[in-house]
Amino acid sequence: MSDMILLKNKKNMTVQADYEVFRSKRKTYSISLNENGILTIRVPLYVSDGEVEQILRGKQFWITDRLAEYEVRKSRRPAFEYTQTQRLALEKRYKEAAREYIPKRADYYLAAYPDLFPRCYSRISVREQKTRWGSCSSKGTLSFNWKLMLAPPAILDYVIVHELCHLAHMNHSERFWSCVATILPDYKERRKWLKEHGNELTLS
Known part of the structure; x- marks a missing residue:
């Protein structure tokens, strides 16, 4: 309440x-x-x-x-709203798309910047996280919020790179942000967009 x-x-x-x-x-x-x-x-x-x-x-x-x-x-916003049945069906399709697309983007960055990452992720999980867009466990499991599929591609890539850099630096130290900046020099603009517009990434 x-x-x-x-x-x-x-x-x-x-x-x-x-x-x-x-x-x-x-x-x-x-x-x-x-x-x-x-x-x-x-x-x-x-x-x-x-x-x-x-x-x-x-x-x-x-x-x-x-x-x-x-x-x-x-x-x-559109005057209409999806029914619960429609919303659940759309969520299912977005989750399926995320499970296929996100690993491909992660693998792309791992291959493009092999010197930045001392290890590969152990697996990638896609779910609806309540307070996070992504996370990286100490065991190398990367988790992503399926709603990122509603974001512009540049924003989705920022979250993927952010979590990949945690494979090398399990913190938000200067070295961590240097890792992110090496791949995405404009990461601050992308992070700012997500902070300001993240709550718009939802199905009506």
Whole structure:
């Protein structure tokens, strides 16, 4: 169940924002807007409800800008919605396509940059991850969100390269980002696109 907070935008107008709080063993906070226009704020276990509101008010201009962009995107969506049967059928087709396409792209980059990767992945898994676009396990298993098939090819390739570089660097160190940049010099633009538009990658 979501909570609600009233924020001010850059025009000093009051904007209602619905949000959900998730606490975990993390050191920093993050804020994102999901496909339904609800804020997700992830915070360390010790952060109180009052501190959560302080964080949201401290980021109110960023939040209200994202909410305004969401309303614009919402107004441009088709008037129809898929039935559940249609949606499940489409998801199945996208997952099948992802299981065929993603390994091919991963193998392409492994072959093109053999000096960057000390090992190959053990296997590739495609599923619907709730909070991640991709992941790499210590055993070399790469997992990808099937919704990446709804993204532009350049964005899908960014996530694939990102996870492949974790085969060499299981962290987000300077060497890790150097690995990504060697393959995709414009990775920052691709990462920015995914952060700003990732919540649009959904079936209506």
